[in-house]
Amino acid sequence: MIIQKPLFIKCLTTAFCLLALVGCKGKFNLEGNLNQLPVKVLVGSALVDFCQQAAQNFHATQPRLDNGRAVQVRCNARGSGDVVNQLVFLATQLQNGTLQADAVDFPTIISLDGDIYHSQMIYHINQLFPGQSYIPRITESPLIAHTPMVFMAQSDVAEKLRKGGDILSINYVQTAPTLSNSGWQTLVAQYARVSGKSPEDLTLADVQELQPQMQKIYSQIPRYGVSTNSLAEAIAKNGQFGSVIVSVYESSVIAVNSQLPAQLRYEAVYPSATVISNMRAIVPNAPWVSADENAAASKFITYWRSPAVQQIATDLGLRPGIPGVALGEKFTPEFGVDPQAKYDLLRPPSPEVVEAMLKAWQEATQNP
Numbered sequence: 466m467i468i469q470k471p472l473f474i475k476c477l478t479t480a481f482c483l484l485a486l487v488g489c490k491g492k493f494n495l496e497g498n499l500n501q502l503p504v505k506v507l508v509g510s511a512l513v514d515f516c517q518q519a520a521q522n523f524h525a526t527q528p529r530l531d532n533g534r535a536v537q538v539r540c541n542a543r544g545s546g547d548v549v550n551q552l553v554f555l556a557t558q559l560q561n562g563t564l565q566a567d568a569v570d571f572p573t574i575i576s577l578d579g580d581i582y583h584s585q586m587i588y589h590i591n592q593l594f595p596g597q598s599y600i601p602r603i604t605e606s607p608l609i610a611h612t613p614m615v616f617m618a619q620s621d622v623a624e625k626l627r628k629g630g631d632i633l634s635i636n637y638v639q640t641a642p643t644l645s646n647s648g649w650q651t652l653v654a655q656y657a658r659v660s661g662k663s664p665e666d667l668t669l670a671d672v673q674e675l676q677p678q679m680q681k682i683y684s685q686i687p688r689y690g691v692s693t694n695s696l697a698e699a700i701a702k703n704g705q706f707g708s709v710i711v712s713v714y715e716s717s718v719i720a721v722n723s724q725l726p727a728q729l730r731y732e733a734v735y736p737s738a739t740v741i742s743n744m745r746a747i748v749p750n751a752p753w754v755s756a757d758e759n760a761a762a763s764k765f766i767t768y769w770r771s772p773a774v775q776q777i778a779t780d781l782g783l784r785p786g787i788p789g790v791a792l793g794e795k796f797t798p799e800f801g802v803d804p805q806a807k808y809d810l811l812r813p814p815s816p817e818v819v820e821a822m823l824k825a826w827q828e829a830t831q832n833p
Contacts, residue, residue: 500534501534506541506572508540509544509545509576510545510578511646511716515610515777515781516769518777518781519774519777522774523765524538536765544646545646545649546582547644548575549582549585552571573754574766575748577745579646579743579744581650582649583600583743584819585816586600587602600751608743609769609778611742612714612782613739613741613742614654617710617711617731617732617733618710618731618734619730622709638712639651641690642826645691645692647693650742652826654738655682656679663811665812665814672818672825676829683826694717698724710734715784717782718802719800719801732801738808738809739809744786746762746770748763748766779792779795781793782795
């Protein structure tokens with residue numbers, strides 16, 4: 466779905482935030498079985514298919530804790546911005562005493578489509594609970610899968626880009642940074658481009674000084690998407706947008722091309738410097754994660770990162786989270802990607818600088 470002016474989506478009711486159940490069979494049907502432990506997994510849009518397939522296979526092993534309690538994994542996806550918003554919303558209710566730590570609303574495992582949002586989640590939860598370190602550091606959260614940010618375009622436009630064509634001279638769209646990790650990462654990359662600095666070296670003063678250049682970029686973006694994969698799919702379904710460049714994940718290009726005939730497929734253009742979307746399993750060290758939930762999360766994450774299950778990720782167009790797993794058959798030019806693509810890595814700015822970037826974008830584009 467593409468929207469002209471994205472809305473900053475927040476969870477308004479507890480019921481709205483309940484996680485959807487991944488279906489399963491037999492004794493792992495939740496109906497009437499009070500001895501089952503639900504493990505709620507809230508993921509960004511890029512990881513949902515992998516989460517669901519891994520969960521279904523996990524259930525087939527009939528997993529149980531040492532105390533005999535059966536484990537049931539539930540996967541639900543939102544844009545990464547919404548994932549962070551939801552957790553901050555729930556944590557605020559907990560702090561205010563309007564929600565208990567054992568409420569079913571809290572996710573046990575969180576995964577975001579990139580480390581920028583991970584840093585922001587740490588930043589906001591630490592503001593609510595200073596000194597508690599409820600959200601593990603990035604290096605403490607195991608990698609599940611990853612995918613680089615790329616530009617998606619049809620072959621003629623892609624060739625222009627590879628020859629040095631200006632992105633903004635062609636119709637260009639992206640997701641909203643308030644809703645989606647790819648939008649936020651794209652915003653950071655735009656600042657790096659106009660400043661000539663590495664993102665981690667940007668300061669609050671830089672953000673302010675760069676606003677005239679950034680506003681020129683904003684003025685040339687006609688629309689913003691809600692989530693990365695839905696934006697890529699919407700562009701591919703609308704032939705009139707054929708000359709558009711879209712800032713998405715490499716995995717999005719593979720997913721789109723998997724549904725298109727060869728003559729209509731898109732290509733990934735790899736910037737000389739880009740951001741990697743690292744998707745990690747984040748288990749909060751917080752009151753809302755019980756000892757049983759922590760043990761169940763550990764069991765599922767170990768399974769999720771096993772070589773056989775990691776192969777599912779590559780089949781879906783994601784790069785594996787562990788070494789030694791071969792890329793799938795879709796990592797070929799036929800599906801628009803280069804398995805050996807070379808690029809420099811952009812590292813995220815400080816959380817305070819990212820917040821300033823986001824505020825400036827909201828003010829300039831009049832988006833909440």
